[in-house]
Amino acid sequence: MQRRASHILPVHTSGPTDLRDLDRALPDEVPVALVYNGSTLAVMMASPGDLSDFALGFSLTEGIVRSAQELGEIEIIAHDKGIELRMWLAADRAEAVADRRRAIAGPVGCGLCGIDSLDQALRSLPSVGVGTLLRSRDIVAATEALRNAQPLHDETRAVHAAGFYRPGDGILCAREDVGRHNALDKLAGALSLQNHDPSYGALVVTSRLSSEMVQKAAMIGAPVLIAVSAPTALGVRLAEDAGITLVGRARNGRFDIFTHAQRIDTGGPQ
Known part of the structure; x- marks a missing residue:
């Protein structure tokens, strides 16, 4: 049973002087x-x-597997009320599942709901590599290119996107989802399957830079994380510790560099 990404539904649209019946894609x-x-x-x-x-991206960013090779065939089982992603792990990796045990439900806006302990919410992160030097124009180009790689958002105006940008190549891969964490997980899986090295480029997202977005970027091994919105203070602290260059409020040709500014050549003092 194939589920559609969007649905056309009727809506009453009110303007300054009239009320109209229209159809909207959601x-x-x-x-x-x-x-x-x-x-x-x-x-x-x-x-x-x-x-x-x-399935693969979530498994990677949650530390359940270290590579796509550690995850067997993924079964996608559709039910009337939802979808199961069935995966099988070797015994040693199954222990990682116990370490990242979550409660049954996690809503769209929350990536930490149901975690068993506070230690898991602020888990230790790997340090990222040196990465690629980006110029100011790359930051601007990355956000503009991501805007052109969001067909579901263009249709509905209601989803997030995450993309991988490489200087000279543009957006090599992008994924969309109603949840910002999910979009980044989908991108992580796609990058692994397509053999893109995240250390030579930047992740670009349409959401705020919450702590878990930074955690996932570190697990992906991305040295630069760019967003059109702002980070949280905890997100900045985690990025500083993990060696990630955090760029926020990247829109209209301007941006803020919160951590590890040495990776961004702005033409001014570093």
Whole structure:
């Protein structure tokens, strides 16, 4: 059973002087269960597209596997009320599932709901590599290119996007979802499957830079994370510790560099 990414629904639209009946495209969201070795680890409300990317990306950014090779065949099982992503792990990686155990449901806006302990919410992160030097024009080009790689957002105006930008190549890959964490997980899976090295480029997202977005970027191994919105203070602290260059409020030709500014050549003092 294939689920559609969007649906056309009727709406009453009110203007200054009139009320009209129109049709609007709205994105779908469904419960997606991530099931490892027969046990459900998490259920996320997500867009029903690019689910193989989502399964792999979630597994990578949550530290359940270290590479795509550690994850076997992904089964996508559609039910009337949602979708199961069934995956199988070797015994040693199954232990990682216990370490990242979540409660059954996690809503779209929250990537930490149901975590068993505070230690897991602020887990240790790997340090990223040196990365590629970016210029100011790359920051501007990355956000502009991502805007042109969001067909579901163009249709619905109601989803987030995450993309991978490389200087000279533009956006090499982009994924969309109703949840910002899900979009980044889908991108992580796609990058792994397409053999793109995240250390030679930048992640670009349409959302705020919350702590978990920074955590996922570190697990992906991306040295630069760019967003059109602002970061949280905790997101900045985590990026500083992980060695990630955090760029926020990147829009209209301007941006703020919050951490590790040495990777961005602005033409001024570093």
